[in-house]
Amino acid sequence: MQSSDGTPQPPAEGLRTGPVRAAGRAAEAGSPTAGGQKVPAVLAASRPVALTIGKIGLNSPIMRLGQRSDLSLEVPPGDAGAPAGWYVNSPTPGARGPSVMLGxxxxxxxxxxxxxxxxxxxxxxxxxxxxxxxxxxxxxVFAVEKYAKDAFPALRVYGNTNRAELRLITCDGYDPQTGKFDDNLVVYAALTARS
Incomplete structure (x- = not known):
């Protein structure tokens, strides 16, 4: 689902729409993964304050995002240096379900x-x-997928999971003729450790 400006949005009834099995490993929290290591149990709720991805040199504070009146997700400001944002109606990172961040x-x-x-x-x-x-x-990270904005799989991205997961969402597929992005890029990740 998306708003009139192409921003992905959760289903109207919110994020808790039913079970969805995401691509990749589907280990239950506390059960062995394919590598024989245990996935940590889900963590108690605690709001995110910073996001770090060493491979791409990303270090960002986290702002809080809600929903617009059309039920699409708010997005961070478009100014240079704007931080990543966490959708406050999604689980906190480490809690059961897909925690959603946009940038x-x-x-x-x-x-x-x-x-x-x-x-x-x-x-x-x-x-x-x-x-x-x-x-x-x-x-x-267990999957990186690109979706056309007009075919965004809201249930797959925002639907319930049986473990703590993370979704990082941004635009992709820039069309220089229209000056717009036609796609969304979604990174899927699962909790592996707590420190």
């Missing part, structure tokens, strides 16, 4: 946005979220 691929002025290099991520890459309680939730 721009570029700024209004054309400078690189906080998620400019998100497409460089691949399965196995680490994503760290610092939490308000002083802990960190560490996630491992």
């Amino acid at each position: 721009h691929v570029n700024s209004i002025e054309g400078a690189p946005g906080v998620f400019a290099r998100l497409r460089e991520l691949a399965p196995g890459d680490a994503v760290r979220v610092e939490r308000e309680d002083g802990s960190s939730a560490v996630f491992e």
